[in-house]
Amino acid sequence: MSELLRTEGLRKCFGDLAAVDGVNLNLEADVLTSIIGPNGAGKTTLINLLTGNISPDSGKVFFKGVDITKMPTDKRVKRGICRSFQIMNIFPRLTVFKNVQLPVLSVLNKSLKPFSRLDDHRDAVAEVERILKEVGLWEKKDLLAGELSHGDQRLLEISMAIAAKPELCFLDEPSSGMNPVERVKVLELIKSLSTEREVTFTIVEHDMDVVFSLSERIIVMNRGKIIADGEPAQIRENKEVRDVYLGEEL
Amino acid sequence: MLEVLVFQGLVGISSAMYLWLIAAGLTIVFGLLGILNFAHGSLFMLGAYFAFTFYGLLGMNFWLAIALSLLGVGIVGLVMERFFLRYIYHLDLPYQLLLTFGFILILDDAVKMTWGGVFMIPRMPVFFEGAIPIFGRSFPVYYLFIIGAGVVVAIGLWLLLEKTWWGRTIRASASDREMASAIGINIPVLFMMVFAFCAMLAALGGALGTPVRVAAPGIGMAMIIQAFIITVIGGLGNLKGAFVGALIVGMLSAYGTLLFPFFELFFIYVVMAVVLLVRPQGLFGR
Amino acid sequence: MKRRYFPPRLKYKHIPTILLALLIVLLLLIPQFAGKYVTYMTMHILLFSLFALSFNLLLGYTGLLSFGQASFYAVGAYACAKILLVVPSLLLGVIGGVLFAGIIAVILGFLCVRHTAIYFAMLTLCFGMMIFSIAMKWRAFTGGDDGLVGIPRAPLEIPGIFSLDMSPMENYYYFVLIVSLIAIFIFYRIVNSPLGLTLQGIRDSESRIAFAGISVRNYRLIGFIIAGLYAGLAGAMLPPLENTVTPPIAHWSHSAQAVLASLLGGIHTFAGPIVGALLFYVIKDIIVRFTEYWLIFLGIIVLVLVLGLRGGVVSVFQDRLFPWLRLRFGEGGANERITKD
Numbered sequence: 084m085s086e087l088l089r090t091e092g093l094r095k096c097f098g099d100l101a102a103v104d105g106v107n108l109n110l111e112a113d114v115l116t117s118i119i120g121p122n123g124a125g126k127t128t129l130i131n132l133l134t135g136n137i138s139p140d141s142g143k144v145f146f147k148g149v150d151i152t153k154m155p156t157d158k159r160v161k162r163g164i165c166r167s168f169q170i171m172n173i174f175p176r177l178t179v180f181k182n183v184q185l186p187v188l189s190v191l192n193k194s195l196k197p198f199s200r201l202d203d204h205r206d207a208v209a210e211v212e213r214i215l216k217e218v219g220l221w222e223k224k225d226l227l228a229g230e231l232s233h234g235d236q237r238l239l240e241i242s243m244a245i246a247a248k249p250e251l252c253f254l255d256e257p258s259s260g261m262n263p264v265e266r267v268k269v270l271e272l273i274k275s276l277s278t279e280r281e282v283t284f285t286i287v288e289h290d291m292d293v294v295f296s297l298s299e300r301i302i303v304m305n306r307g308k309i310i311a312d313g314e315p316a317q318i319r320e321n322k323e324v325r326d327v328y329l330g331e332e333l
Numbered sequence: 334m335l336e337v338l339v340f341q342g343l344v345g346i347s348s349a350m351y352l353w354l355i356a357a358g359l360t361i362v363f364g365l366l367g368i369l370n371f372a373h374g375s376l377f378m379l380g381a382y383f384a385f386t387f388y389g390l391l392g393m394n395f396w397l398a399i400a401l402s403l404l405g406v407g408i409v410g411l412v413m414e415r416f417f418l419r420y421i422y423h424l425d426l427p428y429q430l431l432l433t434f435g436f437i438l439i440l441d442d443a444v445k446m447t448w449g450g451v452f453m454i455p456r457m458p459v460f461f462e463g464a465i466p467i468f469g470r471s472f473p474v475y476y477l478f479i480i481g482a483g484v485v486v487a488i489g490l491w492l493l494l495e496k497t498w499w500g501r502t503i504r505a506s507a508s509d510r511e512m513a514s515a516i517g518i519n520i521p522v523l524f525m526m527v528f529a530f531c532a533m534l535a536a537l538g539g540a541l542g543t544p545v546r547v548a549a550p551g552i553g554m555a556m557i558i559q560a561f562i563i564t565v566i567g568g569l570g571n572l573k574g575a576f577v578g579a580l581i582v583g584m585l586s587a588y589g590t591l592l593f594p595f596f597e598l599f600f601i602y603v604v605m606a607v608v609l610l611v612r613p614q615g616l617f618g619r
Numbered sequence: 620m621k622r623r624y625f626p627p628r629l630k631y632k633h634i635p636t637i638l639l640a641l642l643i644v645l646l647l648l649i650p651q652f653a654g655k656y657v658t659y660m661t662m663h664i665l666l667f668s669l670f671a672l673s674f675n676l677l678l679g680y681t682g683l684l685s686f687g688q689a690s691f692y693a694v695g696a697y698a699c700a701k702i703l704l705v706v707p708s709l710l711l712g713v714i715g716g717v718l719f720a721g722i723i724a725v726i727l728g729f730l731c732v733r734h735t736a737i738y739f740a741m742l743t744l745c746f747g748m749m750i751f752s753i754a755m756k757w758r759a760f761t762g763g764d765d766g767l768v769g770i771p772r773a774p775l776e777i778p779g780i781f782s783l784d785m786s787p788m789e790n791y792y793y794f795v796l797i798v799s800l801i802a803i804f805i806f807y808r809i810v811n812s813p814l815g816l817t818l819q820g821i822r823d824s825e826s827r828i829a830f831a832g833i834s835v836r837n838y839r840l841i842g843f844i845i846a847g848l849y850a851g852l853a854g855a856m857l858p859p860l861e862n863t864v865t866p867p868i869a870h871w872s873h874s875a876q877a878v879l880a881s882l883l884g885g886i887h888t889f890a891g892p893i894v895g896a897l898l899f900y901v902i903k904d905i906i907v908r909f910t911e912y913w914l915i916f917l918g919i920i921v922l923v924l925v926l927g928l929r930g931g932v933v934s935v936f937q938d939r940l941f942p943w944l945r946l947r948f949g950e951g952g953a954n955e956r957i958t959k960d
Contacts, residue, residue, distance in 0.1 A: 136826070160832035174823035176887075177816075185820045186831035188813045194833060195841075197814040198805075204813070247831055369737065420926055426737055427684045431882055432925040434875055438918030446912050554872070558748060565741055599752040606745045610730060613738045 085112045086147075087251050087283060088133065088164075093142035095128055102128040104307030105142070110251065115277055116285045117294045120304035121327060126287045127169065129304070130253050134166045135159045146251070160189075165249035167240040169256040169287075175229030179220055182228050182239055183211045186246040210246075217279075218242040218272060234265030241272060245282055254286045258293050266293070273297060295319075303327070336468035341587045343467065347476040349583020350483030351377075351546075354538030355556055356563040356575040357490060358531030364570030365507045366524055368418060369426070371433035373535050374557030375440040380406050380536025381548040382444055385453040388543055395458040402540045403533045410532025414525045437553065445550050453548035461544060475544055482541060486534070487576050494572065503527060507570070562605040568618025577616065646796055650789040658792050662860055664900050665799040666853045667880065671892030672806055673849035674877035679886040680810055681842045682822030683732075684740045686874050687747030690727070691847040693754060693869035695720040695854030700767045700864045701760075707773035709785055709794070713855045720851020721844060723750075728843035732836055735825075747871050754866040766865030770858040785859065795856055802852060803893070809845065810889060818842050879917070882924055885931025894933055 088110040095103045103125045131137045135156035143152045187207045215221040258266045301318045303311040311321045359373045383402030387393045464471035494500035506513040514520045567574020589597025650658045677683040699716035731742045754761045776782035785791045820828040884895025906913035
């Protein structure tokens with residue numbers, strides 16, 4: 084198993100609060116990992132640090148052996164890291180098709196072309212078609228992204244995340260705000276994308292059903308630190324984890 | 334040499350007070366209502382024109398003229414907020430700047446229509462005539478009055494915001510509009526009153542200029558840019574910053590005219606650009 | 620089932636092209652039939668269109684409100700004027716004007732694009748006024764508030780190959796028209812290209828587009844430079860038309876006119892700024908015949924637009940007229956069902 088991401092002593096404070104407090108983490112390729120923990124555990128801050136949204140107070144982040152601690156987001160994306168957002172972050176005034184076309188063109192390094200017609204780039208168009216069909220949004224390709232239903236916007240989010248052809252993709256609460264039908268759809272999608280494309284997903288989630296049905300590895304955080312890390316069965320039995328969740332059904 | 338510098342500094346502080354009056358209103362409106370009112374300079378101009386009319390043309394008592402001019406502009410402010418600004422709070426910045434720019438166009442031309450394009454000549458009230466010798470030069474008594482008035486307004490506003498119920502209400506509404514509404518503060522009325530009050534502050538700046546400054550179409554436009562600069566330097570929404578910013582700009586202007594007679598305006602823009610580039614939240618902003 | 624092949628039926632998708640062709644023919648014929656005043660006005664409208672497009676590339680497409688586009692207009696104008704006063708070659712003057720505007724755009728852009736929204740707007744306002752005060756005060760170079768005068772309408776020439784006299788207004792009109800049409804066409808290609816899409820992505824969501832691997836700052840700078848070049852082009856074609864250049868073209872109120880025109884026409888469409896530029900001049904022209912106080916009317920129009928019609932004039936067409944036309948003429952192309960005859 085090759086190591087994709089490694090952190091050493093990652094630390095981030097907001098005022099007096101250590102949101103992420105000395106985290107040593109490593110993520111391996113092809114292992115679908117979930118990061119769980121109560122509210123305020125530092126999960127989203129961790130993702131923000133790993134993807135470059137914010138910079139750490141101390142510590143390092145390595146991706147495939149390269150130190151990316153100081154690297155801005157767009158460069159990390161070019162190296163193979165991507166994410167979806169918990170709060171919907173799509174391009175509302177663009178069509179579904181164009182939403183996906185953007186990252187696809189970027190990966191093909193064609194974003195800067197000022198005179199060519201968008202659709203002349205046949206390779207990009209074909210890739211967008213492939214992604215949208217995989218995700219199930221092809222019929223809606225000409226709708227404005229801002230007009231989609233919540234569930235469809237989430238699917239769009241995910242499709243944009245994988246359009247950037249990442250090796251490691253963080254999904255921040257991919258099933259939040261969804262009804263059961265939509266949730267199943269998203270899960271199926273993550274499962275199939277995981278096997279068909281060479282993407283390793285790391286999911287931050289609250290929904291235990293999602294976590295235990297998808298994950299091959301679970302990392303538990305509390306108060307900025309990792310308190311448990313292992314296979315789902317192990318985590319279920321872990322006393323400290325049960326305490327943290329105060330008797331919640333795991 | 335020192336005398337010249339100190340004297341010029343006093344002149345700067347005096348002119349800073351007019352700027353302070355506009356900037357105070359501008360920054361409060363931004364802090365509470367979230368709107369950058371491009372037309373604030375036009376309210377200043379209206380205050381000047383009203384005061385000129387009541388005092389200069391109709392010969393009323395100086396203080397009465399000022400009071401009436403404040404009243405007049407206050408009403409204009411009420412109308413502006415109630416029928417226009419209220420509907421754009423949720424819109425993006427470009428639309429806000431545009432709407433208030435529309436008001437500049439309307440007010441500027443309305444002034445030209447009513448009073449003509451002629452300059453209004455200053456007229457000094459008898460009891461303010463004269464000058465005090467400072468460092469061997471004559472410093473007009475009126476300038477001292479202006480400095481006093483500006484400081485009084487500053488202290489008054491500070492007391493208002495810190496010590497009174499009104500002030501607490503305003504500060505609460507500024508930091509969390511929904512919460513304030515939930516505990517029973519009538520936000521629409523509050524906003525209307527505050528905007529009218531800030532309009533009156535600007536008008537006061539214009540009215541107080543009657544004895545020494547010319548009133549002409551376009552003075553509003555010149556003032557608003559400087560007011561913007563001040564609020565940026567001080568920090569948008571920060572009253573203390575507005576006062577300090579006004580002092581800085583006023584003094585820079587005064588020294589600029591002394592030391593770089595051709596480029597004082599340029600100089601001020603450079604300062605604003607530097608502040609924006611280095612510390613955009615201003616000296617006192619968060 | 621029979622399909623008619625000849626004559627071909629008029630389809631909806633053909634209409635824009637036909638209208639555009641008619642418009643271009645109309646523009647070409649103006650000097651022949653419409654008289655000097657209309658010709659003069661049309662040139663100004665064309666220049667103003669380029670200026671408004673420059674502004675809207677930043678606002679409508681990239682989400683950046685610039686209150687300082689007049690600075691690039693002014694740099695283009697003054698640079699062209701200075702060149703023409705020394706070397707009477709129209710080509711050199713215009714190209715020089717555009718180039719200098721571009722250089723200033725690179726410098727100012729580098730400083731401005733790292734900031735957003737309100738601070739970006741204020742910075743551009745600030746730099747704009749700095750350039751204005753330079754234009755006003757640096758008598759030796761810019762002529763101060765009198766400006767530069769006696770600028771020749773130099774011939775369009777490539778030495779040794781051809782030389783076209785530009786002094787008849789008609790000739791200069793065709794120059795301005797052709798340059799503007801080419802520039803507008805290039806603008807159209809840019810905003811419909813991957814670059815244009817990227818800028819729109821920046822407008823819609825800065826954070827998301829970083830995750831598409833785009834450096835927001837770099838692309839904003841590119842947009843800023845292109846906008847500066849277009850404003851500079853508009854400005855550079857002014858001196859030969861008016862024979863003078865004065866500081867007001869650098870004032871923020873001139874920038875505001877570009878803002879107004881774009882809003883009037885609709886900031887979220889391609890043609891909006893152009894339509895707005897036309898309307899701005901038409902409205903001004905009409906109102907001024909009745910009263911010198913036309914700014915009040917402009918102000919009222921602004922209020923009406925912001926409060927009621929934020930999509931601008933073009934949106935009225937798009938939301939009402941075009942769907943009706945679609946219905947009337949049919950889609951055309953692949954969407955058309957084969958009908959029975």
